[in-house]
Amino acid sequence: MSVSVxxxxxxRRGHLVNLMRSLAAQTRLPDELVIxxxxxxxxxxxxxxxxxxxxxxxPGEALPLAKARNAAAAAAKGDTLVFLDVDCIASPMLxxxxxxxxxxERGLFLGEVLYLPEGAVRAPLDFAALDxxxxxxxxxxxxxxxxxxxxxxxxxFWGLSFALRKALWTDLGGMDERFTGxxxxxxxxxxxxxxxxxxxxxTANARAYHQHHPVHIPPLNHFGSIVENARRFYDTHRRWCxxxxxxxxxxxxxxxxxxxxxxxxxxxEPDAAMIAAARQPGHVRFS
Numbered sequence: 001m002s003v004s005v006x007x008x009x010x011x012r013r014g015h016l017v018n019l020m021r022s023l024a025a026q027t028r029l030p031d032e033l034v035i036x037x038x039x040x041x042x043x044x045x046x047x048x049x050x051x052x053x054x055x056x057x058x059p060g061e062a063l064p065l066a067k068a069r070n071a072a073a074a075a076a077k078g079d080t081l082v083f084l085d086v087d088c089i090a091s092p093m094l095x096x097x098x099x100x101x102x103x104x105e106r107g108l109f110l111g112e113v114l115y116l117p118e119g120a121v122r123a124p125l126d127f128a129a130l131d132x133x134x135x136x137x138x139x140x141x142x143x144x145x146x147x148x149x150x151x152x153x154x155x156x157f158w159g160l161s162f163a164l165r166k167a168l169w170t171d172l173g174g175m176d177e178r179f180t181g182x183x184x185x186x187x188x189x190x191x192x193x194x195x196x197x198x199x200x201x202x203t204a205n206a207r208a209y210h211q212h213h214p215v216h217i218p219p220l221n222h223f224g225s226i227v228e229n230a231r232r233f234y235d236t237h238r239r240w241c242x243x244x245x246x247x248x249x250x251x252x253x254x255x256x257x258x259x260x261x262x263x264x265x266x267x268x269e270p271d272a273a274m275i276a277a278a279r280q281p282g283h284v285r286f287s
Contacts, residue, residue, distance in 0.1 A: 005090075016046070026094065029095070030082065082095060085161065
């Protein structure tokens with residue numbers, strides 16, 4: 001099988017360079033890296049990492065996350081697609097572990113992600129130091145020690161690090177490009193996995209490290225797109241997604257919403273001061 005690693009980028013050049021260097025350290029080098037730049041053009045002077053790197057641009061003022069993932073997948077030459085968020089650094093066995101899993105079972109495979117504090121990444125990459133510095137998200141389960149383990153709840157799907165056959169991605173229709181900006185497109189895909197009977201698996205030894213970026217609690221910097229994408233998800237699936245964030249928005253008085261309701265009433269928009277106040281200090285790793 002051939003393996004394509006796919007990532008999406010807007011800014012975050014330093015994070016992208018670290019991702020690229022981690023691919024050069026793989027026990028099984030991917031056959032290519034496809035980068036979908038959600039910006040005016042590709043980043044210049046990227047490092048040589050010993051494998052083909054192909055770039056494409058995906059326009060859109062609001063983050064076109066679903067469209068960019070679909071474009072990268074369509075351009076990929078590999079039989080296996082490994083989607084890796086630009087904030088992620090791949091541990092040395094990530095590609096090998098995902099390839100073995102995808103070749104053995106039908107489904108979508110998730111990898112463990114350790115969240116790093118600010119300033120944790122040094123050059124050259126030191127994976128033992130990243131293991132020591134990283135912590136798991138408290139909502140995520142322990143990983144299997146070997147092989148892969150079935151996850152009964154497709155809603156556990158997250159887009160930071162996952163893999164599947166390209167043919168399965170095509171059969172699913174990729175991500176719904178009606179979701180623009182931040183939020184909702186991954187949960188929509190998870191709902192469609194369930195309907196299509198596609199199993200989800202946790203994968204041993206496919207660890208990634210999430211490089212730090214500023215966190216807002218609540219995520220008022222994405223207020224508009226979260227509200228619109230939550231409405232879009234409800235219209236499609238007749239249930240809400242991103243309920244934790246919607247609850248936070250309701251607590252701030254910006255919206256009227258309950259999980260039992262069928263609409264979101266926007267009472268106000270966050271201003272610059274509110275957004276700045278929601279930004280967390282560097283030791284906060286996730287919302």
